[in-house]
Amino acid sequence: MLENAKRTIAFICPVCRQPVILERSAFQLAAAGSRLPCPCGKAGVDVEMMGGQVRLRVPCLFCEQEHTVSCSTTAFLHEKTLAFSCAASGLDCCYVGEDEPVFSAMRRLEETVDVLESEAGAQGTFLNDLVMEEILEELRDIGRRGGISCSCGCREYKMKINYSSVELFCARCDGALKIPAATMSDIEDLCCKPTLLIRGRER
Ligand SMILES: [Zn+2]
Ligand SMILES: [Zn+2]
Numbered sequence: 007m008l009e010n011a012k013r014t015i016a017f018i019c020p021v022c023r024q025p026v027i028l029e030r031s032a033f034q035l036a037a038a039g040s041r042l043p044c045p046c047g048k049a050g051v052d053v054e055m056m057g058g059q060v061r062l063r064v065p066c067l068f069c070e071q072e073h074t075v076s077c078s079t080t081a082f083l084h085e086k087t088l089a090f091s092c093a094a095s096g097l098d099c100c101y102v103g104e105d106e107p108v109f110s111a112m113r114r115l116e117e118t119v120d121v122l123e124s125e126a127g128a129q130g131t132f133l134n135d136l137v138m139e140e141i142l143e144e145l146r147d148i149g150r151r152g153g154i155s156c157s158c159g160c161r162e163y164k165m166k167i168n169y170s171s172v173e174l175f176c177a178r179c180d181g182a183l184k185i186p187a188a189t190m191s192d193i194e195d196l197c198c199k200p201t202l203l204i205r206g207r208e209r
């Protein structure tokens with residue numbers, strides 16, 4: 007086994023709705039009770055290696071349950087990409103593999119999520135109208151105070167309203183920040199942020 011081989015693990019955090027892409031060495035993954043958290047700290051993938059099998063517990067954006075999936079250790083450490091999907095929605099909830107195929111699978115999944123969200127949005131409803139209204143108002147407030155900027159230094163941004171989130175895009179570098187707008191706690195989270203930083207894309 008290549009102990010220093012790198013694996014990329016990706017999922018969409020169901021709490022903050024950001025795509026999370028993490029890289030770990032096979033050695034790190036083999037360490038007992040590996041947890042791969044979202045930077046928000048509220049969700050993460052648990053990896054458990056037991057001899058020839060790997061078991062993953064994946065938080066799911068689509069059905070909001072946790073899925074337990076497993077595969078062989080060989081596949082987990084050597085396949086180009088493994089896709090684990092949500093039985094309830096049929097959509098992928100986690101990818102494991104080499105960084106490039108995992109990044110492109112993730113990009114496709116994000117596009118699918120955007121389409122699903124805008125289809126739902128086109129029907130004139132949000133997941134929670136009240137929450138969406140409050141989130142938009144708070145975002146406008148933060149924007150008026152000049153509190154929205156991108157890590158590339160740009161202060162111009164575009165806003166896209168989805169079914170249960172709002173996305174801010176940097177006008178210069180295409181960096182994006184997704185703000186969840188689904189529950190009351192999303193409002194609380196946003197209200198305690200004086201500024202918002204869009205993660206810029208380096209080219
Ligand atoms: Zn998160
Ligand atoms: Zn699911």
Ligand SMILES: [Zn+2]
Nearest residue numbers: 156158176179
């Ligand atoms: Zn930018």
